[in-house]
Amino acid sequence: MRHNSKHQASEAKKAISLPISRVRLIMKSSPDVSSINQDALFLTTKATELFVQHLALTSFNNRSQTEANTLNYSDLAKTAEESDTFHFLTDILPKKILAQDYLKTLEQMQDEDSDF
Amino acid sequence: MDGDSSTTDASQLGMTGEYMASSHYVLHPQDDDGEENMNDHEDGGTKENYREQDIYLPIANVARIMKNAVPQTGKIAKDAKECVQECVSEFISFITSEASERCHQEKRKTINGEDILFAMSTLGFDMYVDPLKLYLQKFREAMKGEKGMPGVAVGESLGEDLTDDGFANPLPAGIITADGQQQNVMVYTTTAYPQIPTVQQIQFS
Helix, strand or coil: CHHHHHHHHHHHHHCCCCCHHHHHHHHHCCCCCCEECHHHHHHHHHHHHHHHHHHHHHHHHCCCCHHHCEECHHHHHHHHHHCCCCHHHHHHCCCCCCHHHHHHHHHHHHHHHHCC | CCHHHHHHHHHHHCCCCCCCCHHHCCCCCCCCCCCCCCCCCCCCCCCCCCCHHHCCCCHHHHHHHHHHHCCCCCEECHHHHHHHHHHHHHHHHHHHHHHHHHHHHCCCCEECHHHHHHHHHHCCCHHHHHHHHHHHHHHHHHHHHHHCCCCCCCCHHHHHHHCCCCCCCCCCCCCCCCCCCCCCCCCCCCCCCCCCCCCCCCCCC
């Protein structure tokens, strides 16, 4: 019985692959958070693992360049845009453009203006 | 103009000659309490003072979970890893502030497990709730066996026992299917989310 629970305990520890202390630090950086109980900390850490898998896989399957087999930043931005669940990420995942494309667009806009 | 808005503007305009990956943002030192660098980003000289919202989980851990989640032949670009690292902090803060709010409304000071689960449900992550309850149950049983007391909240100190040991194993990330069957949770990759059509359903017996 004792051997079994010791085994379970070490299994439980191995079952978490993110540093709990760091998770706690991030949680505490939210305003008005005073204390966090052990369950809450564990659940948040575990949920974070699920979140990473969920986001990575959804974005991978959703990617624009299917032949490349690579998950890119733009796939993540696209997923945030299109998914309800991940929509809260849109602020931190702006769609990036190359500077030269931006400048070209700016030029075009200026040309249009000068037509008036 | 203060530091925050200039960082955001720069990222949206992409005014450098390349894609701006997060590690190239210039971080403005705040008068800070000298908090140690928590970022694990490569970034030349501007390491000293980070704003609180720039605390991230280590990129190696995040990258490993991502790698195990996508098909074996899949690859992950560096900027995608960094990006998910930031998304993770965002997610944690998102859940935490919702949970914290509920806590305050009920005049409690300590965020407990229920607050977290409730927050997830409210914020559109209710597909995580059932698997998490099962994980919690296993965790409590394991802790009970080790510490010799019922699964009582002993505050944050117990969490220390579990910290920073993150490199032990590939992630056992089994998801229990929604029909409520008790199933073996020790699984290696991905995930069965009944509501998500793009994610493959994997069942375990």
